[in-house]
Amino acid sequence: MAYVTTKDGVEIFYKDWGPKDAQPIVFHHGWPLSSDDWDAQMLFFLAEGYRVVAHDRRGHGRSAQVSEGHDMAHYAADAAAVMEHLDLRNAVHIGHSTGGGEVAAYVARHGIPQGRVAKAVLVSAVPPIMLETERYPGGLPIAVFDGLRSALAANRAQFFRDLAAGPFYGFNREGAEVSTAVVDNWWRQGMMGSAKAHYDGIKAFSETDQTDDLKAITVPTLVLHGDDDQIVPYKHAGVLSAEILPQGTLKIYEGYPHGMLTVHADVINPDLLAFVKA
Numbered sequence: 622m623a624y625v626t627t628k629d630g631v632e633i634f635y636k637d638w639g640p641k642d643a644q645p646i647v648f649h650h651g652w653p654l655s656s657d658d659w660d661a662q663m664l665f666f667l668a669e670g671y672r673v674v675a676h677d678r679r680g681h682g683r684s685a686q687v688s689e690g691h692d693m694a695h696y697a698a699d700a701a702a703v704m705e706h707l708d709l710r711n712a713v714h715i716g717h718s719t720g721g722g723e724v725a726a727y728v729a730r731h732g733i734p735q736g737r738v739a740k741a742v743l744v745s746a747v748p749p750i751m752l753e754t755e756r757y758p759g760g761l762p763i764a765v766f767d768g769l770r771s772a773l774a775a776n777r778a779q780f781f782r783d784l785a786a787g788p789f790y791g792f793n794r795e796g797a798e799v800s801t802a803v804v805d806n807w808w809r810q811g812m813m814g815s816a817k818a819h820y821d822g823i824k825a826f827s828e829t830d831q832t833d834d835l836k837a838i839t840v841p842t843l844v845l846h847g848d849d850d851q852i853v854p855y856k857h858a859g860v861l862s863a864e865i866l867p868q869g870t871l872k873i874y875e876g877y878p879h880g881m882l883t884v885h886a887d888v889i890n891p892d893l894l895a896f897v898k899a
Contacts, residue, residue, distance in 0.1 A: 634683035635676035648675040651718030655682025661886040680818020691821035697726035721746020729837035748831040788851035791878030847877025
């Protein structure tokens, strides 16, 4: 397995598939998952001739379960360590949920300054900020995130099972076709990671104001969101992000849930490819 060691000594696991001279498509996973969550997209783009890269965030998947650094600044720096190690150029960075926040932070703070990024995609992503603040009064109250922390601390395994079997994929909606395998795979990925990283990560994905990151992203950026996202409300996240981004393009999918990349990969993947090729 392939690892890179960050400047603060953390081992980050990554996958690097496909022709090394092809354009890189880099995938950034959501909380509390791993790079495995991108299987459907990595195989799709690999078949299209691209080089596909994804890493496990610190404390997640196969990366080191360190105690510290579970914040957007470290997430972005860890991603930068992988990109610099592989010397990726002209890359398209695609992030889901918390991974969308990581993409915004990486592209703004490292990728564009180093001249490594061609385009970006934010899918069901957390920017500009999930928390209700004076700047963004339409956000969610802190009690929502305190509830997540309490549920995780009380019984992480059950909490993860309930989240995947319910709102994450919209499996709690009337008439939904529930996939036990999808739920099991979500739970598997989550339980591979560190409880400490997942607990601290709630603050990272909910309280980090990334307005300045979005403003600094001068490359073309596609924002995709489902209007039935029960995890990250699309009007507060996707719509606002597209308005703030200098070159943002917004697409809303009617009835799609937060985990639409998995349960609607047949629709999302071709849309991603069209943006990459445009």
